Amino acid sequence: MKQFLKYHKKQIIGGVIYVLLFAAPVVTLLLEAGNPGLAIPNSRRWGLLRNTISLGVLTAIGCMLIGFYAAVGIFTGRLREKSLRWWFLLLLPVPQYIYALSWMELVRLLGQIWPSLLRMQIFGLLPCVIVEVMAYLPICTALALLGLERQDVRLAEAGLLCRKGDAVLYGICLPQMLPWLLSGAGCVFVLSATDFSIPSLFQYNVYAMELFSDFSAYGKAVNSFWLALPLIILILIVVMLSQNGLQQIFVPVRSHSQVRLHLSGLTKGICTAAIGLCVMQILIPVVTLTVGIGSWEQLTASAVLAGEELMISCGIGLMAALLTIFPAFAAAAILCSTGNRFLRMLFLFPLAMPGALIGVGWLELLNGSFLHGITGTLLFPALGCATRFMPFGTMILTGMLFRVDKKCLEAAEVLQSSKRKAFLAVKLPMFAPGILASGLLVFLLAIGDVGVTLMTAPPGKEPFSIKIYNYLHYGASEMVSGFCMVVVLVCLTVTVAMIGLLRMRKHGN
Amino acid sequence: MVIDIQNVSKAYGNVKALDGVSLQIKDLDRVAVLGESGSGKSTLLHILAGLQTADSGSITCDAKPLENKPYKRGIAMVFQDPALWNHMSVRANIGFGCPVQGRKNRQEYVRKLAAELGIEELLNRRPYEISGGQARRVAIARALACKRPLLLLDEAFSNLDEATKKITMDVVRKYSAGTAAVVLVTHDEREAESFCDTFYRMEKGHLT
Numbered sequence: 074m075k076q077f078l079k080y081h082k083k084q085i086i087g088g089v090i091y092v093l094l095f096a097a098p099v100v101t102l103l104l105e106a107g108n109p110g111l112a113i114p115n116s117r118r119w120g121l122l123r124n125t126i127s128l129g130v131l132t133a134i135g136c137m138l139i140g141f142y143a144a145v146g147i148f149t150g151r152l153r154e155k156s157l158r159w160w161f162l163l164l165l166p167v168p169q170y171i172y173a174l175s176w177m178e179l180v181r182l183l184g185q186i187w188p189s190l191l192r193m194q195i196f197g198l199l200p201c202v203i204v205e206v207m208a209y210l211p212i213c214t215a216l217a218l219l220g221l222e223r224q225d226v227r228l229a230e231a232g233l234l235c236r237k238g239d240a241v242l243y244g245i246c247l248p249q250m251l252p253w254l255l256s257g258a259g260c261v262f263v264l265s266a267t268d269f270s271i272p273s274l275f276q277y278n279v280y281a282m283e284l285f286s287d288f289s290a291y292g293k294a295v296n297s298f299w300l301a302l303p304l305i306i307l308i309l310i311v312v313m314l315s316q317n318g319l320q321q322i323f324v325p326v327r328s329h330s331q332v333r334l335h336l337s338g339l340t341k342g343i344c345t346a347a348i349g350l351c352v353m354q355i356l357i358p359v360v361t362l363t364v365g366i367g368s369w370e371q372l373t374a375s376a377v378l379a380g381e382e383l384m385i386s387c388g389i390g391l392m393a394a395l396l397t398i399f400p401a402f403a404a405a406a407i408l409c410s411t412g413n414r415f416l417r418m419l420f421l422f423p424l425a426m427p428g429a430l431i432g433v434g435w436l437e438l439l440n441g442s443f444l445h446g447i448t449g450t451l452l453f454p455a456l457g458c459a460t461r462f463m464p465f466g467t468m469i470l471t472g473m474l475f476r477v478d479k480k481c482l483e484a485a486e487v488l489q490s491s492k493r494k495a496f497l498a499v500k501l502p503m504f505a506p507g508i509l510a511s512g513l514l515v516f517l518l519a520i521g522d523v524g525v526t527l528m529t530a531p532p533g534k535e536p537f538s539i540k541i542y543n544y545l546h547y548g549a550s551e552m553v554s555g556f557c558m559v560v561v562l563v564c565l566t567v568t569v570a571m572i573g574l575l576r577m578r579k580h581g582n
Numbered sequence: 583m584v585i586d587i588q589n590v591s592k593a594y595g596n597v598k599a600l601d602g603v604s605l606q607i608k609d610l611d612r613v614a615v616l617g618e619s620g621s622g623k624s625t626l627l628h629i630l631a632g633l634q635t636a637d638s639g640s641i642t643c644d645a646k647p648l649e650n651k652p653y654k655r656g657i658a659m660v661f662q663d664p665a666l667w668n669h670m671s672v673r674a675n676i677g678f679g680c681p682v683q684g685r686k687n688r689q690e691y692v693r694k695l696a697a698e699l700g701i702e703e704l705l706n707r708r709p710y711e712i713s714g715g716q717a718r719r720v721a722i723a724r725a726l727a728c729k730r731p732l733l734l735l736d737e738a739f740s741n742l743d744e745a746t747k748k749i750t751m752d753v754v755r756k757y758s759a760g761t762a763a764v765v766l767v768t769h770d771e772r773e774a775e776s777f778c779d780t781f782y783r784m785e786k787g788h789l790t
Contacts, residue, residue, distance in 0.1 A: 480665035483633050486652040487659045488679035488728050495653070498678065502669045 081410065087403020088420075091467075094400065094460045095423040098434025099298065105437070107295030112302040118283065122303055125280040128201055128272065129265040129311075133258040135206040139347045140213030141254060145242065146344030147214075148221045149334055158218070161351040162211050164358060166514075166564040168521025168538060169208035170270040171557045174545055175358040176204055177274075178365045178554060196276040204275070205265050207354045212264075213257035214351060220253030221246065229334070238335040246334070259315025263308050267427045270523045274545060280304045285429040285527070294437040301430045308425035313418065358561065365554030375555025379537055383559065385451060386537040389526065390519040392455035394512040397466045401511060402504075404463075405470035424464045428524020432457050436528060454529040454536065458519035465518065466511035473507025513571045517564055583609045583644060583731055583763070585630070590639030591787075592625055599625040600636070601787035607732070611763045614774035617784035623767040624662060626784070627734045630765070631659050658728040658762075660738040664721040666709035672696075672720050673705040679728035695723050698753045700746070714741050719750060726757045733758055735766045739773055751777050 114122055143161065152158040177195070184190040229245050236244070269282035281304065288297045336344070366372050376383070404420045423431070435457050439448050447453050482500065489495035519526075526536045537560065544553045585607040592600040599622040607613055617623050628634040630641065632652035641648050649655050658679070666675050673692055682688040696702045699719045704712050709720065718741050725733060735754075739747050755777075758764050768774050774781060783790045 478663075478665065480661050480663050481667055483631075483652075484659070484661060484665040484724075485667075485678075486633065487631050487657060488724065489653045490679050490681060490728075492653075494678075498670070498674075499667055503667075 084403045084406045087400045088407050091400035091404045098438050101438040102295045102298040102434050105295035107299055109299050111296055111299040114303055121278055121280045121283050125266050129262040131202045132205040132265045133262040136209050136213035136261045137254050137258040139350050140217045142344045142347035143214045143351045144217035144221055146348045161214050164355050165211040166517035166568055167561050172208040173204045173271050173274045174557055175361040178361040198277055200275045201272050201277045204271050209261040210354050212260055216253045216257035220250035224249040239337045239340050242334055256315045259311050262311050263424050266308055281427045284427055288433050294433045297430055297433050301427055305425045312421050362554045362558045366558055367551055371551050372555050372558055376559050379556055382535055382537040382540045385534050386520045388451050389455045390516040393458035393519040394516040396459035397463045397515050401463050401466035402470050404467045405474050408471045409474040420467055421464050423460055428461050429528055431461050432525045432528025449531045454526045457525035457529040458522055461525050462515045462518045466515050469511040470507050477503055509571055586642045588640045590636045592637050598787045603789045607763050612778040613765045613780045614778035615767045615782050615784055616774055621784040622787045623784050624736055627736050627767055631657050656730050657732045658725040658730040659734040660721050660725045662736045664717040666717055668709050672707055676723045676727050681729055699723050731762050733762045733764045737768055
């Protein structure tokens, strides 16, 4: 133990901060007298839970299937081994409700050609599934492609000596990719189950929405926790089941596949269709929003009108990213050195917490305490977003730490002339891509967040996401399209800037 | 300087990598540790370098316990993998731990060392732009440039053709002569005989 403390003192401090960040609001909620009976859903809530599961499962399956075929298409296409093969990630950072808006806008535009389309009532499960599949498709496609590229090439080659490409794809490649596909599906399920922004737009009642409405109606924070418990348990089960997949992602595989699969016409056709959906996933928001805005002046007017809210959102995102770096890095380092399943579950726990509940917990914790002043500042929503999105940063940093060449770090330990030089010249450049990527992800998620910020935004300081979300309920308009396009442009600018920064040291360890 | 390793043991789960190993390295010794793969040779070097801790036993330097921090032990090491830092040039890799004062002097020292190892023209390249054999020589130059009193070589001459191996050994001999003791871990007996004066054999964690 003494040895452990000596070598991992900073990690332990960071890990404790990590756990405190999500445990403190939960414990505060539990200390209040509430009604634990709410944890047992009544018939209406069973219905909501069923809706959540249906939406999550259908979205996850849709993303997994389309993502698999799209990845196979890209892997066997002309772009393999080129950086451009990741084109489908272009709009990944764009919040999902913007996809919802772009589909509404598409219906409106098509309605001008076929007026009968405008008379259709678009609500319920199906539109929710379509929009969520399109919004989360890049996650599953990326993981499927990584799974294909990191499989043991010798196994596929051995198969190709005796069977056709399709048989090798389904019999050898697919089982190897399965952990990646399942972890992608798990991620999509969790994101879908904790989000209420899209279901509320399509009037589809889900459990996450119930938590928000219950707190808004009765203001009893502890009851929100008991109410959320079935959802938390459901998500934890999904995280546990997909954990094996996550474990695979963390383990570095060095043999990059160069195998050529010659697929049948049918499989090629399905792959092309899947790639077509990935193209649509980018084109539909860009085209509909561009058409919806109408003119360049409208876009600039939207940017000017929402300038203050945009700055607030960027401030929240930046603070959230900075707040997560140390605890997420420490948690990743602990996961790398121990590989303990319980610790992995502990660090992934905030994934299971609906955003609204985290917001409510923080509100309850800080209200009435000597830190009450924080609730009036942007630090408050930033703290909530940091708590909610820390696991995503941790997952990226864990992957990065597993892939860093330990021998290079050991060489620096032995050969350094000073600790400062080893840190600045070797460790920092080696860790920088992971830290930047993790910070970028938290920043973008915080900018687009509705769940946490809805509960924690200080009075008079409305974040951009809330402004758009409020406008969205009045339907698609030029102004809303303009707002959404501004978000798309901000996300793209930050992502491109960060990629540029990373490419400057593209060939780093 | 006398490094005294007494009864050092190390196990990974149920597998004993080192079992009561004792060894003495005197000033300017050139010691070879021979053995098959998996016999515990590299573990011994990692423990000596301070990168791993022994389960039991002691390591002292002039009768005093060795420092815990690897960089305070006065040890340089060539790893089994070259472990070069890809984000730095070959020149920066070699000069990383070099104690020569003044940038110009240090660069000149690095250039001279690289020239003797036949890698001078690679100095401005990145490690991913050079071959495996060249990377190994860069790793050796990096360790020699540290000018530490104990040099640990973990299969340092493998992957080199005979002529290059001979030149590289001569350079290591020259730069360590009168300044450093050397411990060479290898499975190649000829290599050990041509480079070292004292020989040990490692078998299943035991040193004979």
